[in-house]
Every structure is written in structure tokens, then in C-alpha cells.
Amino acid sequence: MEQERQSLEAAYSDALLVALRDCADGRWGLFDQNEGTLPAFLESRHLPESAKRLAAIGAELVAVREKMGFVDLFAPMQRLAELRAERGPNQPGEPRLAQMFLDELKA
Known part of the structure; x- marks a missing residue:
């Protein structure tokens, strides 16, 4: 079970980097900032595949x-949850949040 956990954590880390890069390049949805602005069936249709993959790995982990x-x-995963929970009119948009998170991970 320990090996499975370590494997999933590595897969999550890799998937997170891909999802953050997609978001930093302008693909919204990773941080749920626009959640509720579209009907649910459209939101899921426009969610980037990288964000869907990250969510699936995260649930398994x-x-x-x-x-x-x-x-x-x-x-x-905890840091992503914290950034998703932040709301407010002065909150940076998803691409900026993604770039900030990428910079944190590099440091």
C-alpha cells in the first residue's frame, strides 16, 4: 500500500504540473473561480483534460x-485546496494563480 501511495503522489505531482501549465497558458477551470457561471453540463465540458485527470488521481490518492x-x-493537494478557497474581488485570475503556484513549486 505504501508503494501505491508513493506512486499516486508522484502521479499527482506530475499531473499538477501539467494542469498548472495549462491554466497558466489561459485554460480556466483548475481553481474553480468561474464555478456556477455556466450550467453544470457546460462547465464539465469546458474543463481542461489536465484538470479532470488531476481530480481523478487526487480522489484515488x-x-x-x-x-x-x-x-x-x-x-x-492541500495548497491547491487553499488557493481554490480564496475568493474576493482582488484575487488574481486563474492564469496568475497557476503561475504563482508553479513558482512556489520551483522554489
Whole structure:
């Protein structure tokens, strides 16, 4: 189970980088800032594949970590959740948030 967790964490990290690059290039949806502005069936249709893949890996990773007794999220997943939760009129747009997160990961 430990190997599966480590494999999923590596896959999540790789998928996160791809999704962040897509978002930094202008593909909205990773940070859910426009959630609710379109009907649900259109939102899911316009969500980038990289964000869908990240969500699928994340769900699997959470399930494995819960089985192992982890109560906290994988650190990059936690940071993404924090950035998604930030709201307000002065919040940077998704492409800027993605670039900021990419810069954090590089540091």
C-alpha cells in the first residue's frame, strides 16, 4: 500500500504540473473561480483534460491515504485546496494563480 501511495503522489505531482501549465497558458477551470457561471453540463465540458485527470488521481490518492490512516492531504493537494478557497474581488485570475503556484513549486 505504501508503494501505491508513493506512486499516486508522484502521479499527482506530475499531473499538477501539467494542469498548472495549462491554466497558466489561459485554460480556466483548475481553481474553480468561474464555478456556477455556466450550467453544470457546460462547465464539465469546458474543463481542461489536465484538470479532470488531476481530480481523478487526487480522489484515488485521498482514498489510499485514508486507508493508511493519514488525516491530512498530500501537501501540493492541500495548497491547491487553499488557493481554490480564496475568493474576493482582488484575487488574481486563474492564469496568475497557476503561475504563482508553479513558482512556489520551483522554489
